[in-house]
Amino acid sequence: MRLCTECGKSVSGQEWECPFCHHETARLAGHLAFAPELAADSEGFEADYFATLAQLEAGNFWFRARNRLIIWALKRYFPQAVSFMEIGCGTGFVLSGIKRALPELSLSGSEIFSEGLTFAAERLPGVELFQMDARRIPFREEFDVIGAFDVLEHIRQDEEVLSQMYQAVRKGGGILVTVPHHPFLWSQVDDYARHVRRYRAREVVDKVSQAGFKVVRLTSFVSLLLPLLILSRFRQRFQAEEFDATSELRIGHLMNRTLETILDGERGLIRAGVSFPAGGSLLLVARRD
Numbered sequence: 001m002r003l004c005t006e007c008g009k010s011v012s013g014q015e016w017e018c019p020f021c022h023h024e025t026a027r028l029a030g031h032l033a034f035a036p037e038l039a040a041d042s043e044g045f046e047a048d049y050f051a052t053l054a055q056l057e058a059g060n061f062w063f064r065a066r067n068r069l070i071i072w073a074l075k076r077y078f079p080q081a082v083s084f085m086e087i088g089c090g091t092g093f094v095l096s097g098i099k100r101a102l103p104e105l106s107l108s109g110s111e112i113f114s115e116g117l118t119f120a121a122e123r124l125p126g127v128e129l130f131q132m133d134a135r136r137i138p139f140r141e142e143f144d145v146i147g148a149f150d151v152l153e154h155i156r157q158d159e160e161v162l163s164q165m166y167q168a169v170r171k172g173g174g175i176l177v178t179v180p181h182h183p184f185l186w187s188q189v190d191d192y193a194r195h196v197r198r199y200r201a202r203e204v205v206d207k208v209s210q211a212g213f214k215v216v217r218l219t220s221f222v223s224l225l226l227p228l229l230i231l232s233r234f235r236q237r238f239q240a241e242e243f244d245a246t247s248e249l250r251i252g253h254l255m256n257r258t259l260e261t262i263l264d265g266e267r268g269l270i271r272a273g274v275s276f277p278a279g280g281s282l283l284l285v286a287r288r289d
């Protein structure tokens with residue numbers, strides 16, 4: 001069910017014109033825009049980061065391994081799902097992976113920055129993409145699964161986002177969430193990425209439960225690489241030269257392959273039921289009963 005962003009009443013049909021207040025949803029570069037006033041600039045992200053990201057993520061071990069983990073969790077915990085919406089889809093890298101792995105799934109992607117959607121639209125023919133503020137999701141019980149991958153840490157009102165996700169997801173469906181783990185790992189990488197926080201496991205579980213969900217799986221990942229991550233983050237803290245946020249992503253081919261192999265092994269353990277208590281990121285799966 002769709003909700004009017006102006007008056008909040010339910011709207012039927014594909015046109016997004018509200019029969020009650022006659023509000024018509026704007027369009028930006030061809031995409032529905034639910035929060036056009038926030039499309040170009042927002043406190044949570046550097047919009048020009050998308051160009052760099054689009055270039056790097058396809059070849060980078062971390063993005064590739066995270067995609068595989070997300071796709072595994074989606075199949076494992078929501079095998080009946082027919083619809084999936086991603087919040088903060090950025091350049092569409094995750095959605096394009098899901099589309100290849102689960103071609104039957106009906107996919108939607110939302111992003112607050114319309115610039116991300118331009119990249120995403122190229123990668124994702126046939127996927128419904130819209131500009132949206134995750135603090136005001138104009139859907140009620142619409143999607144089987146909603147995903148937010150490294151998004152909540154950018155948003156001050158993360159609890160508001162989670163309760164909006166709860167409202168937008170169908171009963172019996174649920175959410176998949178990844179967030180950066182451990183406040184002590186805070187570094188310039190987080191500053192640059194405009195993170196508001198890194199999460200303790202307890203904090204994300206509490207917030208997700210408060211929103212009404214039942215947590216069914218929580219594990220850290222990038223756990224086997226944690227010592228390397230700590231070294232890398234702390235070295236940056238003491239480096240005098242100018243900070244380069246993308247240096248962690250620009251690594252040699254061999255190193256990239258090695259790290260990806262390690263993360264593949266780690267995913268094997270997660271599939272086998274191991275939940276890691278520590279690592280670079282957290283994966284959380286929760287259900288709406």
Ligand SMILES: [Zn+2]
Binds near residue numbers: 019
């Ligand atoms: Zn209305």
